[in-house]
Structures are given as C-alpha cells and as structure tokens.
Amino acid sequence: MAFHSQKRLVRKYYQALDTSEINTAADTVSAVSQFCSAELLWRGFHPFNEIRGADAVENQFWGPLKSSLTGLQHRIDIFFAGNNIYPETGGVWICSMGHLMGLFDKTWLGIRPTGKLAFLRFAAFHRIENEKIVETAMYFDIPHFMMQAGLQPFPPQTGQHLVQPGPATHDGLLYEEHDxxxxxxxxxxxxxxxxxxxxxxxxxxxxxxxxxxxxxxxxxxxxxxxxxxxxxxxxxxxxxxxxxxxxxxxxxxxxxxxxxxxxxxxxxxxxxxxxxxxxxxxxxxxxxxxxxxxxxxxxxxxxxxxxxxxxxxxxxxxxxxxxxxxxxxxxxxxxx
Structure with missing residues (x-):
C-alpha cells in the first residue's frame, strides 16, 4: 500500500494547525475537529497523559501551547506510514518526528517565557480510520524545552543533548510509495x-x-x-x-x-x-x-x-x- 490518502490527511492536519495561528482559539478548534474524530484517544507525556475527545485535546494541549509559542510550526524530519503489526490495535498508522518551533512568548507549564526561538522536540503516531485521526500518541521532550528556558531539571547526564537533527541521509520524509x-x-x-x-x-x-x-x-x-x-x-x-x-x-x-x-x-x-x-x-x-x-x-x-x-x-x-x-x-x- 502507498498510504497516500492517510499521509495527505496528516500533512493537511499539521498545515492547518500551523496556519490556524492567525490565531483565534476557534481556528485551532476547527483544525483539530476537521481532521480528528470527536472520540479521539490522545496519549501524551506528563502532565497531559491521556485525553479523550478532539475538543479536550485542543483545550488542554494545542490551545495553551499555541498561545505560548507564537508562530508555532511543525518542522518535520521523519514521516512514514505502515500497517500495525499488532492486530488488536491494527490499521494504518502514520509516524512523524521533528520539532514544534515558535517564539516562546507566554508561560507554558510554569516555564517562564524567553521571548526567543524555542523548539519542542516531538514524535507522533496517528491511527487513521474513515478519513479521520482516531488515535494519537504524541510524545515530546519537555525537559529539553526547559533547558532552553535556562532551567536545569536533571543532574548532569551521561550523554550529550543537543537540538537533535533528522537522519544523516536527509531521506526521512517518505511521502511517496516505497517497496x-x-x-x-x-x-x-x-x-x-x-x-x-x-x-x-x-x-x-x-x-x-x-x-x-x-x-x-x-x-x-x-x-x-x-x-x-x-x-x-x-x-x-x-x-x-x-x-x-x-x-x-x-x-x-x-x-x-x-x-x-x-x-x-x-x-x-x-x-x-x-x-x-x-x-x-x-x-x-x-x-x-x-x-x-x-x-x-x-x-x-x-x-x-x-x-x-x-x-x-x-x-x-x-x-x-x-x-x-x-x-x-x-x-x-x-x-x-
């Protein structure tokens, strides 16, 4: 399968979230409800955890984040699709990875704004049914975001953390069909x-x-x-x-x-x-x-x-x- 329609749906969803920033809450609600099921199951990192319903996802996650990161946009490094190997949660899923980028202008999760460019590193899985996103897992590196704001959430780490790049081969955007x-x-x-x-x-x-x-x-x-x-x-x-x-x-x-x-x-x-x-x-x-x-x-x-x-x-x-x-x-x- 080429997964063309499912990939197109998720790309349009991201585009709508980015451009809805002409920035009324109603625009963002429209972007989420247009592409996601009303019964959307959304899983995110603490303190968001599990959220049910497209409206609740907008109100609890996208609305506050977009009001904090002025001009928020998706910068995607990896994008591909597949049929889930697990039949009990099967179907077509889209996976993407990159950064949410914007100007950190308002407090988010108690993290004080810098007025400067900030990146929220993320990866997401979306399950598609009947031309709607019905299930999402969206995981994001809040501690790395905190570091950009001058905070130190953890003791020194064993590795080295940077704003992480995409693939060295620069071929991670699988928009077309692959063998x-x-x-x-x-x-x-x-x-x-x-x-x-x-x-x-x-x-x-x-x-x-x-x-x-x-x-x-x-x-x-x-x-x-x-x-x-x-x-x-x-x-x-x-x-x-x-x-x-x-x-x-x-x-x-x-x-x-x-x-x-x-x-x-x-x-x-x-x-x-x-x-x-x-x-x-x-x-x-x-x-x-x-x-x-x-x-x-x-x-x-x-x-x-x-x-x-x-x-x-x-x-x-x-x-x-x-x-x-x-x-x-x-x-x-x-x-x-």
Missing part, C-alpha cells in the same frame, strides 16, 4: 534488536550483543536527562550499560504499535515496560519502586543493520511515579 519488502526488512531487524534488548541476558557481552543489529558507528539520540551518544562503544558506556546496571525486574515489552516503511521503523507503548530502579538512575538514588517507561523509538536502517535511533522517554512521568515531581520542583508550580 514493501524494504519496510519488512526494517521491521525484521527491529524485531531482532528488540528481542535482544528485552532479554538483558543474551549471554553475550553488551557490545557483542549490540553488534548483532547495530552499525559500529551508530547514533543514539536520547532525551534530555540522558543525552545522545555515538558508536557502539560509547553507547554501551554512556547509556546501555549504566541503564542496565540501574534496573532490575524488567517486565516484558508491551507495544501498542510497530510499523515500518522503507529504511524507517518505529514503535510505542503505554507503557513499553516496567522496571525497578535498584542501582540509582540519572544521578538520583534508587527507590526500589517499579517504574513505568512510556517510550517512542524511531529507527533508520542502513543496509543490514540499524544506523540511527531517536528516543522519546517520559522521564517526568517516571520520576513522578518515584515520588519526585521534576516539573514542579524546577518551575515552582505544581501541575494537576
């Missing part, structure tokens, strides 16, 4: 990688395990608080190794959607897995309390192995479940 065999090849490789990742016990040294599915010069674009890292050796040292050492009792992986097209693939869960911090994590002490990880992962395959990975983790939700309200602690304003 379905290539998408299946990507999905098969992601499945092998996910099985290795989920076991934490392949019997191989960590770097040897990673070399089964990753290029030696892989790029892992992690969230603020963890950061990005480059090459298998540094990824093992700066994230994968410390992460595995920090947690025990990792649950099985539970994804809602996994799709692939061409050299790109992605998945998300709600949550993806649960694990117990027993060795300290992100510079904070272990609690021994199970914590849920809401994650979107996007991948670029190059040849027979994975080359780039973009990761969105709801660290605000994870830490609030551990008894630490990072957003309230950093801004001084508690969210519902």
């Amino acid at each position: 379905p065999k290539e998408g299946q090849k990507t999905l098969t490789l992601i499945d092998q990688m996910a099985r290795d990742l989920g076991q934490w016990g392949s019997g191989l040294p960590l770097e040897a395990e990673l070399r089964r599915t990753w290029h030696e010069d892989m790029l892992w674009w992690g969230p603020e608080g963890i950061g990005a890292t480059y090459t298998i050796e540094r990824y093992a040292k700066q994230h994968a190794g410390p992460f595995r050492a920090s947690f025990s009792e990792r649950s099985k992986t539970n994804h809602i959607c996994r799709i692939g097209e061409g050299n790109y693939g992605a998945f998300f869960g709600w949550p993806n897995f649960v694990a117990t911090p027993t060795g300290g994590f992100m510079g904070m002490p272990a609690t021994g309390k199970p914590g849920a990880f809401r994650v979107i992962d996007l991948y670029r395959r190059e040849g027979e192995k994975l080359k780039e990975n973009w990761i969105f983790i709801d660290l605000l939700h994870f830490w609030k479940g551990q008894g630490v309200d990072i957003l309230a602690r950093t801004t001084g304003i508690a969210q519902p």
Whole structure:
C-alpha cells in the first residue's frame, strides 16, 4: 500500500494547525475537529497523559501551547506510514518526528517565557480510520524545552543533548510509495534488536550483543536527562550499560504499535515496560519502586543493520511515579 490518502490527511492536519495561528482559539478548534474524530484517544507525556475527545485535546494541549509559542510550526524530519503489526490495535498508522518551533512568548507549564526561538522536540503516531485521526500518541521532550528556558531539571547526564537533527541521509520524509519488502526488512531487524534488548541476558557481552543489529558507528539520540551518544562503544558506556546496571525486574515489552516503511521503523507503548530502579538512575538514588517507561523509538536502517535511533522517554512521568515531581520542583508550580 502507498498510504497516500492517510499521509495527505496528516500533512493537511499539521498545515492547518500551523496556519490556524492567525490565531483565534476557534481556528485551532476547527483544525483539530476537521481532521480528528470527536472520540479521539490522545496519549501524551506528563502532565497531559491521556485525553479523550478532539475538543479536550485542543483545550488542554494545542490551545495553551499555541498561545505560548507564537508562530508555532511543525518542522518535520521523519514521516512514514505502515500497517500495525499488532492486530488488536491494527490499521494504518502514520509516524512523524521533528520539532514544534515558535517564539516562546507566554508561560507554558510554569516555564517562564524567553521571548526567543524555542523548539519542542516531538514524535507522533496517528491511527487513521474513515478519513479521520482516531488515535494519537504524541510524545515530546519537555525537559529539553526547559533547558532552553535556562532551567536545569536533571543532574548532569551521561550523554550529550543537543537540538537533535533528522537522519544523516536527509531521506526521512517518505511521502511517496516505497517497496514493501524494504519496510519488512526494517521491521525484521527491529524485531531482532528488540528481542535482544528485552532479554538483558543474551549471554553475550553488551557490545557483542549490540553488534548483532547495530552499525559500529551508530547514533543514539536520547532525551534530555540522558543525552545522545555515538558508536557502539560509547553507547554501551554512556547509556546501555549504566541503564542496565540501574534496573532490575524488567517486565516484558508491551507495544501498542510497530510499523515500518522503507529504511524507517518505529514503535510505542503505554507503557513499553516496567522496571525497578535498584542501582540509582540519572544521578538520583534508587527507590526500589517499579517504574513505568512510556517510550517512542524511531529507527533508520542502513543496509543490514540499524544506523540511527531517536528516543522519546517520559522521564517526568517516571520520576513522578518515584515520588519526585521534576516539573514542579524546577518551575515552582505544581501541575494537576
């Protein structure tokens, strides 16, 4: 399938959200209701969490964000589609990734405005039925947004966080039809990688395990608080190794959607897995309390192995479940 109509729908939705900024609330409501089902199920990072209904999504998320980021626009780096491999949540899904960009002119979530350009890094999945978006998972890096406003939500991270670029190959916008065999090849490789990742016990040294599915010069674009890292050796040292050492009792992986097209693939869960911090994590002490990880992962395959990975983790939700309200602690304003 080419997924032309579904891709066109999501692109028009983004365009309507951007141009509705002639900026009345009614325009934004119209943009959401025009393209989304009235019964839309929307999942977002803390403090938004799960929202039901197109009007509620506009009132609770898009309206406040657009009033804070003057001239908000989508800058998309990755865009592709696929049939979900999980039949219980099946159908056609569109995945996109990039930044929401605007001038940070009004307070958002207690974060004080800078009057300067700001980027909210995001990834989104949209399920399409009957020419409407009926389900969305939209994950966004609020801690990185906080850093741009001069706040420091976390201790120093093991990797390095930047305004993250799109694919090195500049071919992430899959607006046209692609060979379905290539998408299946990507999905098969992601499945092998996910099985290795989920076991934490392949019997191989960590770097040897990673070399089964990753290029030696892989790029892992992690969230603020963890950061990005480059090459298998540094990824093992700066994230994968410390992460595995920090947690025990990792649950099985539970994804809602996994799709692939061409050299790109992605998945998300709600949550993806649960694990117990027993060795300290992100510079904070272990609690021994199970914590849920809401994650979107996007991948670029190059040849027979994975080359780039973009990761969105709801660290605000994870830490609030551990008894630490990072957003309230950093801004001084508690969210519902």
